[in-house]
Amino acid sequence: MSCGDYNIYYTHSNEASQSFPSGCSTIQLPVQEHSHEAELNITAEFDFEVRVSDACSRCYSRGGLCELDKKAEFNCIVTEEAFQKGIKSLEVIAIATSFAGIGVLTFIIYCFWRKLSSTKDIWKKENLAHQNVKAFLRNRGPLVISRYSYSDVKTMTKSFNDKLGQGGYGSVYKGKLQDGCFVAVKVLNNSKGNGEEFINEVASISRTSHVNIVTLKGFCFEGSKRALIYELMPNGSLEKFIYKGNPSSSNHQLGWETLYKISIGIARGLEYLHRGCNTRILHFDIKPHNILLDENFCPKISDFGLAKICPREKSIISMVGARGTVGYIAPEVFCRSFGVISHKSDVYSYGMMVLEMVGSRKNIDVSVDLTGEIYFPHWIYKHLELNEELGLLGLLNEGDEDNARKMIIVSLWCIQTDPSNRPSMSRVVEMLEGSLESLQIPPKPYLSSPSRSSIGSSTVMGSMQYDSMY
Template identity: 50%
Template sequence: MSSSVQVFIYISSLLIIVSVILADELENHCVESRCNRSSPVIRFPFRLMGHQPNECGYPGFDLTCTNDNKTLLELPNSIKVFVKNINYSLQTIDVIDPGSCIPKLVKSMNLANSPFRLGQDFSSYYYSLFNCSSTVDFLYWNQVPCLSTPGFNVFAAYYQDDILDIPLSYCTKMCDVPGGAINSQTVLSFSWFQPSCEECEKSGGACRLDSQTTPNLKIECLKKPKPNSGSSKKLVVAGASLGAFMFALATIQFWRIVRLDKVEREHQRKIEKFLDDYRADKPSRYSYADVKRITCKFQDKLGQGAYGTVYKGKLSNEVSVAVKILDSSESDGDEFINEVATMGRIHHVNVVRLVGFCADGFRRALIYEFLPNGSLEKIIYSRNGLSLSLGWQKAHNIALGIARGIKYLHQGCDKPILHFDIKPHNVLLDQDFNPKISDFGQAKLCFRDKSHVSMTAARGTMGYMAPEVFSRNFGNVSYKSDVYSFGMLLLEMVGGRKVDAAAKEISELHFPAWIYDSLEGKDDTPSQIHDDEQAKIVKKLTIVGLRCIQWYPVDRPSMNVVVQMLEGEEDNLTIPPNPFASTCPSSSSTGSIPRRPFNQELPAIPESE
């Protein structure tokens, strides 16, 4: 028998002995209590911490007294409220928000791991909260002053109202809250279903946890305690019982920590700490039960990725979403944190919107807006290809939209965001084939006063990664690394050929060089072109793509310049030097612009944070 099992048996035996001793001492240990004369009476299932043993209450029903003798209840996520009234027959409890803002409290509250539920009168209908510019005024909405900030007003709209008329350019949906939180902004009502002591109290008894079966949370009914009775002997026994109980818990917890997977526990701690620091005005948090309801128990599978599976779901009859269930065995939690932290800061027409997320134990999910036309990759490599499926004018608009989205990430956010995984698979198309950048699992935040970033490992997909990402001999990693990936994406759109860094055939390995030769008329035209206007678009996309994939970051344009080139005329663009002249014998160079020497055998240089 292992030593840990022996310790467990010893502690269990000690608890049984102490429980037998305390069976006759109940009348003094679980007497009713209160914080002051006018505060609610505290009895089972509630327990006044520091004054009553653990068996006098039920887990999750612990109360404390403040310095000014107010009764305090702590809910999950460290939310503290004052108790105004407890109705033991109806099993309800009324609380007051110390901050006098019930909507704010409900918005950040998660009762998934709590025995309490919002009262029926509070949760029978819901309102949607919208954060709007102060220039917007909706008389038919309820304003929530305690959530409003200078320059922005928060309104509450009945969730069944038609929200299609809401000017999304001025308003951002925050979350849904129960209607009772809007109509009653001072008192919040909860109810509980288990445990119930009604039958025991009717018979003249009092409830407590059976100390012999505490792990099973079995309730026993004993004779009602007599008020105002007690002795030092019973207090000593109660103290010994409490000490033994706490010692047993500490021992059991240590035994579990040794046996549990330490790496997975660290991942979970990291995610929970991040979510605790995450503010309420970010994407909504959902429980795993909500995720199953939204996806109809994962019936409609959209696809399978490296880190999880994507399902189609519905938040309502009008709003469809894509739900990505992350595979915890393939991810250490960093991708989840990157995705939520990064996309929570982004509001742009060319970036996928993160609607919400789930972090319920080891179950993690990301909920995005649903884009019916799938990824750009599927269009490029469809039977007809990009040019026949959409036409070159639409292809140009898609390229311009992607460029504007990347420019926003680099320049439009509070902190610049480097995506590090720009590729057709991560560009989704809405019902009008407008592009939206997705998948921020590899993204990295940086500071505006820094010209480059530091990384401990390469990020991105081979074939789209800039040379400096895996070898610093080309330069420092910066926003120019995203420019390189965008250039490869453009060439892929033009050539209709997949970028494959592991290709064995010379025609695939030197695909960008083949594009360059096509531009100079030394090879077949890369795509089907029917008139001069289409030829101009193809030429523009090709020149911009080649400018973006220069070996050295300093030779590539910024995304601001890329947008200007795509918006301008192709006649103003000059063909850049061929970056593949030294690596592909079939390629040629203009020879008019000097190039930096390139060594095929450059070693990778490690970096530290």
């Protein structure tokens, strides 16, 4: 028998016991010589290292006692107290595991419920939009414009191969009808609104037929798929041509004669919407972006997604919330204390747009710092009032200067804060086509420059914001 397992043998006698295995060395502890046999009085400090087997360690961890039987074989003795302690430990572990499982299960159920609720809300929203559009088409009866299937739309756009622009309500693609006519196809997102934008476009533009209103060739309504098909305007939007510093306008600056004709064309289009239709149509989003130009730069008003239709004899409408694009919205649209909402709200937007055409810039100059911020309508009014040089670029002759001054004076009349002081669009056309001498300088608009936080803000209520056209 060897001492390789570190078994310890102790005797009170200084003489080695004959029963010790021959391979073991004895340890003489420093004890008192006359101590009682039942006692062990240590008289000095010493280091004592005990190493136990893995089996013994596992026994102690379970609350047991390590013992060697008479045959020097290992036994783990578990007492009743240790046994009960182990049972309690298992119970604690079982309870903790149960709570953890319940918590995980609850979390999974919660996530599933949230996802189900979200899906249900989206389904309800899409279903509401579908029902709204379906009811509109049913109540309208046969439409003069064509209705296409979604497969027709894919065919005419060659599976949406040529993208013209992107906006808040969807994307615009170039297409071609069977008769060879090129079109712009606006595919609407499913998640926007309750079908109101689609209904507004079809309801309003299908009633129109005017050289300065974009033509709606057809539409698609098939399940959740909705699209509008317009005549294609080769020169895109007016916005590309009027702002200095715009890369797309660097080689396409329009002459003053062209700008003047465009301003008259837009005015005639608005006059037609306000008075020429069997119902009055208020556009509510007149801006350079929504004016499209054909191959001869004839302007056409587009994007009727925010339009409102009302009887011809009705000049005042009620409306919840503001709609339009910041910088072009009439004061009374976002604050009723300025007056009532009517067709004069479009007149205001038109005036702001023409001022931008004249100045070849946004009405707010964001290139200057806050202290030097320039509000162009105030700047141009001051120079006009003092009969000073307008400093406008590209004025080649006296005719150009007269047209520019007429556009400025008419615009300043259009942006009067009080709607009752603004001219109708019929009067706007008369003033633009009349002589400069017959025009009076209007009172100065007293609205101050908008805050910088509003500059560049997009549409208040969902107008399309495309990069190039439509």
